[in-house]
Amino acid sequence: MPLPTLLLPDATPKSLGRVETPPEVVRFMVSLAEAPKGGRVLEPACAHGPFLRAFREAHGTGYRFYGVEVDGKALDLPPWAEGVLADFLLWEPEEGFDLILGNPPYGALGAGARISAARRAAYRQRFATWRGRYNLYGAFLEKGVRLLKPGGLLLYVVPAGWVVLSEFALLRAFLAQEGETEVHYLGKVFPGHKVRASVVRFRKGGRGLRLREGFSGEVLWEEPFWGGEMVRFPDPEALRREREGVALGALFHIHFAARSPEVRAHPLTQRAPGPGLVPVLTGRNLKPGEIDYETPHSGLYFPKAAVGHLKPFYALPRLVVAHTRHYRVVAAWDGRAHPWREEFHLLPKEGVRVDIPGLLAYLNGPEAQAHYRGLYREVVPHLTRAMLERFPVPQELVHRPVK
Numbered sequence: 528m529p530l531p532t533l534l535l536p537d538a539t540p541k542s543l544g545r546v547e548t549p550p551e552v553v554r555f556m557v558s559l560a561e562a563p564k565g566g567r568v569l570e571p572a573c574a575h576g577p578f579l580r581a582f583r584e585a586h587g588t589g590y591r592f593y594g595v596e597v598d599g600k601a602l603d604l605p606p607w608a609e610g611v612l613a614d615f616l617l618w619e620p621e622e623g624f625d626l627i628l629g630n631p632p633y634g635a636l637g638a639g640a641r642i643s644a645a646r647r648a649a650y651r652q653r654f655a656t657w658r659g660r661y662n663l664y665g666a667f668l669e670k671g672v673r674l675l676k677p678g679g680l681l682l683y684v685v686p687a688g689w690v691v692l693s694e695f696a697l698l699r700a701f702l703a704q705e706g707e708t709e710v711h712y713l714g715k716v717f718p719g720h721k722v723r724a725s726v727v728r729f730r731k732g733g734r735g736l737r738l739r740e741g742f743s744g745e746v747l748w749e750e751p752f753w754g755g756e757m758v759r760f761p762d763p764e765a766l767r768r769e770r771e772g773v774a775l776g777a778l779f780h781i782h783f784a785a786r787s788p789e790v791r792a793h794p795l796t797q798r799a800p801g802p803g804l805v806p807v808l809t810g811r812n813l814k815p816g817e818i819d820y821e822t823p824h825s826g827l828y829f830p831k832a833a834v835g836h837l838k839p840f841y842a843l844p845r846l847v848v849a850h851t852r853h854y855r856v857v858a859a860w861d862g863r864a865h866p867w868r869e870e871f872h873l874l875p876k877e878g879v880r881v882d883i884p885g886l887l888a889y890l891n892g893p894e895a896q897a898h899y900r901g902l903y904r905e906v907v908p909h910l911t912r913a914m915l916e917r918f919p920v921p922q923e924l925v926h927r928p929v930k
Contacts, residue, residue: 545601548577548630548684552716552724555742556628556682557581559711559728564589566625569674571615571667574601578628579608593624616650616666624674628682631667633722656698665689665698668727672705675731687712687725688907690758691914700755707733710758713741714905723905757913762901768894772919778881779873781915782840783850790827790868793837797828804828808867813849815891818859829866841866846873846883848890851909856899856918858890871915880926889921 560582562568570578573594583592592608595615604610611618651657656669664685671681689695690710702708709728716724736753737746738760748761775781790796790807797804806812806823813819835842844864848871849857860883861872875881889895895918903914 545572545574545632546630546717546720546722549716549718551742552630552684552713552726553577553581554585555711556684556726557585559726560586560626560628560682561680562586562590562626565591567591567593567622567676568626568628569593569595569624570629571595571627571671572597572629572631573604573610574598575603576605576608578630580605582626582628583607614646616653616663616670617646620674623676623679625676625679626682627671627675627679630684631664631671633686634663656695656701658697659694661694662686662689665695668698668729669701672702672729672731675729677732679731681727681729681731683727684713684724685727687714687723690725691903691906692911693913696755699758702729703734703736703753703755705729706731707735708753709737709739711739711741711744712760712904712906721908723907759902760904762898765898765901768898768919768921769917772921773925774916775873775918775920776916777876778879778920778925779846779875780840781912782838782872782874783912784867784869784872785838787868790825790829790837790866793829795830795833795836798826800828803830803832805831805865808865810849810851810870813847813857813859813870815857816859816887818847818861818863818865820863820865825868827868831865834864834866837866838872840872840874843874846886847871848873848910848915853908854900854903854905856890856895856910858887860887871910871912873915881920882924882926885924886920889924 557578568579568582568590570576573579573596576594579592579594588607593611594604594608595611595613595618596602597614599612602610602612650666654666654669656665668683668685671683675681689698707730711726711728713724713726734753735749735751736758738748738758739745740747800823805828806821807825807827807829808818808820809824811824812822829837842864844860844862847859847861847867850870898919
């Protein structure tokens with residue numbers, strides 16, 4: 528049953544996740560594109576069809592061109608292309624495509640995207656890779672793969688975070704099952720936007736993954752039996768540290784703090800200081816190797832004697848590691864056991880003894896920063912649990928229990 532409207536009345540290009548593609552990125556993707564003569568070529572979320580126009584200019588006229596656009600005000604294709612006013616994620620054409628290329632919209636649903644609740648529910652029902660706080664471009668990837676003919680090719684430019692983030696684990700497994708994937712890491716190529724981009728070149732059928740260096744196409748890593756695992760850059764020094772060190776996940780229980788809505792909703796949370804109350808700390812209170820316990824950046828307060836009611840591990844001294852510090856590792860020891868809003872909180876496992884001052888010096892030092900950037904570059908601006916679990920600790924900082 529069709530939904531009554533395509534867009535909410537106040538939808539804008541920004542709220543729809545539309546980002547203009549730099550011409551050099553369009554040209555690069557078109558250089559990687561191919562389709563059989565007479566084949567069907569599609570650009571989703573096409574607007575005026577920059578990818579269709581560039582492909583026709585580079586490869587000629589012997590193709591059937593189609594564009595799908597949800598915004599009737601933006602749909603402006605040349606006469607040689609057939610435009611379809613539809614929601615690409617819910618659209619069901621009668622025939623598949625030989626080539627799908629474009630720049631799908633970006634945005635976590637519910638975080639500003641002007642999409643009705645009914646439409647979001649319809650998306651969740653349709654997509655097998657939907658997980659957690661999913662992003663529109665992930666759904667566009669799954670939909671595009673499903674619309675390809677056997678042997679067909681998909682080329683999208685999307686944020687690079689899908690290669691490491693846990694919410695895209697099902698998508699990576701789906702791509703690994705459906706065909707052969709190449710990832711060209713471009714980095715920051717969208718002027719005025721912080722997003723780091725990747726070009727996904729997917730062939731329906733076959734298997735395996737190649738990670739390539741940006742526009743040069745140099746193969747950095749190849750895995751013929753890729754099963755959808757997190758994709759990392761093969762930095763030799765970082766991989767050596769992992770082989771020789773001990774993973775943080777083997778030494779510590781890793782927890783994530785209460786998020787803002789949970790803290791605000793707790794009946795013991797206060798919005799003004801008072802006897803027995805301490806500030807709820809945030810990432811702004813976390814410095815390399817030290818914690819500012821006094822500044823109330825969150826504007827929230829909690830009874831110090833009851834911190835375990837917010838999160839049980841708050842009642843224990845622990846290692847705090849920043850979640851988002853824009854490609855840096857920042858850590859400190861919370862010896863006072865305070866309440867926090869967000870960040871990672873690590874408690875030593877039973878029987879494990881770690882040189883905490885040495886560990887803090889290492890995590891905040893240049894070697895750990897080089898390790899982080901060597902494996903993940905600037906794919907995402909924050910640490911994930913999976914990254915942290917694998918982060919290596921030098922053997923000399925770990926004291927094994929006497930047996």
